[in-house]
Amino acid sequence: MKKTLSTTAVTLLLAGLAACSSNSGSGASDQQSTTGKAGASATPTASKPLDASNAFTQISGKVASAKLSGTVTAANDPNHLLGRPGQYTSKITFDDTRIPASEVSGTDKGDIERGGAIEAFATAADARSRAKYIAAVTKSMSALAEYDYVHGTVLVRVSHYLTPAQAAAYKAAIGKLS
Known part of the structure; x- marks a missing residue:
């Protein structure tokens, strides 16, 4: 039942993310959300935007349990957002070895549940x-909750299977992106 619920929940999330992608460009500050909570993070000092691979290299140097699991391309993007106006310009996925395989x-x-993803944007x-x-999208579906950290043009999405303290390592690492 857990496997079916997880698969159904992931399918619903992917369908929702692909169908209703937001592009409003609000002026809100950088944020962290787990269930809609917001927090601030530093603004990058680099003059050119980071891509997802470079951001992962920097983050994985500080979070040793993060292991690259894939690079998203236009051909394999499940959300069909890569390169679309207002959407991510690059994306990678990663596993976190602290998440038990049974989970x-x-x-x-x-899948985000296995560790997370990094999405880089033009703005x-x-x-x-x-x-x-x-x-x-995830606010009303706790099975799909995740930790999301924005740092400049980069969004780091982290699995809800990590504890808040474990996920905080990602938040600290993105604060040091250059």
Whole structure:
């Protein structure tokens, strides 16, 4: 039953994310959300936006349990958002070795539940807009809750199977992105 619920929940989330992607470009500050809670994070000092692979390299240097699991391309993007106006310009997925395999049995490689994903955008407003959209979609579905951290043009999405303290390591790592 847990496997069926998880698969159904993931399917609903992916359908919702693909069908109703937000592109409002609000001026809200950078945010963290688990169940709609907001918090601030630092603004990057780099002059050019980070791509998802570079951001992962920096983050995984600080969070040793993060292991690259895939690079999203236009051909394999389950959300069909890569390169679309206002959407991510690059995306990677990662596993976190602290998540027990029994918790994520039945999920597919690249699913957020296994660890997370990093999405990079052309503008910080696009990254914030995507984070707000995901928070709105997952707010009423606790099985789909995740930790989302925005830092400039980068959105780091982290599995809800990690404890708040474990997820905080990602928040600390993105605060040091350059």
